Amino acid sequence: MKLQIDDTFRKELPGDKVLENHRRQVVDACFSYVEPKKTSNPKLIHISDEMLQEIGLTKEDATSEDFLKFFSGNQVYENTHPYAMCYGGHQFGNWAGQLGDGRAINLFEVLHNNQRWALQLKGAGETPYSRSADGLAVLRSSVREHLCSEAMFHLGVPTTRSLSFSLSGDKVMRDVMYNGNPAYEKGAVVCRAAQSFIRFGNFEILASRENHQTLQLLADYTINYFYPEITSEGKQKYLDFLTEVRNRTIDMIVHWQRVGFVHGVMNTDNMSILGLTIDYGPYGWLEGFDYQWTPNTTDAQHRRYRYGNQPYIGMWNLYKLANALYPLVEDATPLQKILEEYEKLYLIEYENMMQAKLGLLSSEDSSEIISQLEKVLQLSETDYTIFFRNLGNINKNDTPENAINKIEFAFYNPEEIKGEIKNEWGNWFSNYLKVLKTEALSDEERKKNMNLINPKYVLRNYMAQLAIDDADKGDYELIDELYQLLKKPYKEQPNYEKWFAKRPEWARNKIGCSMLSCSS
Ligand code: AMP
Numbered sequence: 001m002k003l004q005i006d007d008t009f010r011k012e013l014p015g016d017k018v019l020e021n022h023r024r025q026v027v028d029a030c031f032s033y034v035e036p037k038k039t040s041n042p043k044l045i046h047i048s049d050e051m052l053q054e055i056g057l058t059k060e061d062a063t064s065e066d067f068l069k070f071f072s073g074n075q076v077y078e079n080t081h082p083y084a085m086c087y088g089g090h091q092f093g094n095w096a097g098q099l100g101d102g103r104a105i106n107l108f109e110v111l112h113n114n115q116r117w118a119l120q121l122k123g124a125g126e127t128p129y130s131r132s133a134d135g136l137a138v139l140r141s142s143v144r145e146h147l148c149s150e151a152m153f154h155l156g157v158p159t160t161r162s163l164s165f166s167l168s169g170d171k172v173m174r175d176v177m178y179n180g181n182p183a184y185e186k187g188a189v190v191c192r193a194a195q196s197f198i199r200f201g202n203f204e205i206l207a208s209r210e211n212h213q214t215l216q217l218l219a220d221y222t223i224n225y226f227y228p229e230i231t232s233e234g235k236q237k238y239l240d241f242l243t244e245v246r247n248r249t250i251d252m253i254v255h256w257q258r259v260g261f262v263h264g265v266m267n268t269d270n271m272s273i274l275g276l277t278i279d280y281g282p283y284g285w286l287e288g289f290d291y292q293w294t295p296n297t298t299d300a301q302h303r304r305y306r307y308g309n310q311p312y313i314g315m316w317n318l319y320k321l322a323n324a325l326y327p328l329v330e331d332a333t334p335l336q337k338i339l340e341e342y343e344k345l346y347l348i349e350y351e352n353m354m355q356a357k358l359g360l361l362s363s364e365d366s367s368e369i370i371s372q373l374e375k376v377l378q379l380s381e382t383d384y385t386i387f388f389r390n391l392g393n394i395n396k397n398d399t400p401e402n403a404i405n406k407i408e409f410a411f412y413n414p415e416e417i418k419g420e421i422k423n424e425w426g427n428w429f430s431n432y433l434k435v436l437k438t439e440a441l442s443d444e445e446r447k448k449n450m451n452l453i454n455p456k457y458v459l460r461n462y463m464a465q466l467a468i469d470d471a472d473k474g475d476y477e478l479i480d481e482l483y484q485l486l487k488k489p490y491k492e493q494p495n496y497e498k499w500f501a502k503r504p505e506w507a508r509n510k511i512g513c514s515m516l517s518c519s520s
Pocket residue numbers: 099100101102103104129130131133134135136137265267269270279281518520
């Protein structure tokens with residue numbers, strides 16, 4: 001098994017001088033060297049064949065003993081030096097100080113086809129940043145991260161990826177709902193991949209320690225490798241950097257809103273500096289369209305990270321990043337200006353996206369149609385994914401009545417669609433149909449466009465849970481079925497029609513389906 005290793009992060013940025021693996025505050029460094037923990041009985045459960053190719057490996061490589069050893073953390077690849085990154089973060093609105101890779105260990109960077117991939121094990125044991133926790137991860141959260149990051153990629157959402165995951169053979173104690181019921185679960189290790197895993201928090205920790213020299217090194221490193229389009233110099237370079245991070249963050253969040261993804265823990269340590277969806281924890285997918293919804297029970301009280309608040313939190317987090325970059329600019333006004341444009345830019349992108357989901361060409365009439373729709377969708381529980389997918393079946397010459405029938409499958413309680421609610425739907429459809437009639441596209445062309453932006457299949461919360469329940473019993477077939485299904489989320493897949501369905505009633509209030517905590 002041959003990989004083209006090209007480590008840059010650990011070579012170009014200052015590392016921790018202390019080499020022992022004990023918990024500590026790590027100052028003046030961007031990372032600490034630490035090796036993954038050996039596991040008692042590693043077993044490979046699933047590999048993303050696409051990620052395998054991306055890093056230049058073959059199917060034969062994947063079946064080798066070496067693959068299992070390297071990517072479950074049981075052997076260090078020759079001439080590489082694993083390390084954990086140092087970062088801080090604002091958690092649920094408060095500065096939390098040093099956090100860091102408490103259970104993620106970076107293996108190395110690979111170059112293949114001119115693409116850089118940093119590979120990182122999650123759940124590979126303690127690091128200097130583990131604080132009071134064990135450095136491990138469990139099967140359920142690993143299945144969720146592996147499947148969802150690959151599914152997001154195929155949906156066209158910027159994201160970190162997942163190469164593989166394996167069972168460790170070790171038991172891990174978790175109190176799933178934090179309610180005093182700890183129990184042993186199966187331990188697992190995910191090998192995830194991204195251009196880089198640098199987060200907003202990597203900058204924040206250096207700024208908080210007034211370590212401006214290293215802060216500048218980190219910013220220069222990030223720009224050099226991941227924002228090559230930035231060619232300005234001096235202070236302008238860091239302003240352009242913030243501008244680009246802002247734009248990528250907006251782009252990512254608009255995609256989340258488009259597909260109905262709720263991250264669940266948008267702390268600044270979980271915000272990628274590359275605008276990638278990162279750290280799949282208590283995330284969830286909208287089923288009924290509801291701005292207030294969050295899958296994360298740890299956040300149930302304030303719902304800071306609810307679906308409808310994600311765009312605002314993106315901006316809040318960028319303010320924290322701007323504060324961290326301030327020492328490199330020493331002038332608040334231009335930083336402020338970049339952030340003040342966030343809202344306007346977000347709304348433009350959001351409207352464009354919603355217009356496309358509705359299959360509309362003209363923006364003239366679409367704002368009104370969009371805002372009306374957001375209201376009607378909430379009158380009765382309406383499945384977000386099914387509604388938009390089936391909306392593509394509407395013809396210009398439909399009556400509002402038969403248009404409603406075409407999307408009826410999206411209603412969780414069809415018997416509620418009568419009286420005032422039915423009138424509201426009727427009004428909305430008559431406005432929508434009026435606009436469709438003025439547009440040039442044929443019904444067929446519009447449907448084709450809409451089916452490229454409105455997915456048919458997403459990783460509904462209950463689907464991941466079914467795969468987890470099976471995996472817990474040693475049956476991994478469903479993991480692969482979902483992986484294959486979600487490779488083509490926009491395609492009709494008649495064999496998999498059963499996955500184009502509303503959340504079943506049993507999953508409405510089930511742990512893992514509608515209720516998730518940060519325990520993972
Ligand atoms: P999260 O909100 O899950 O992204 O985690 C926040 C912080 O806690 C990060 O610094 C993680 O590395 C750390 N962390 C989470 N779970 C564990 C664990 N089991 N062991 C050590 N550190 C952890």
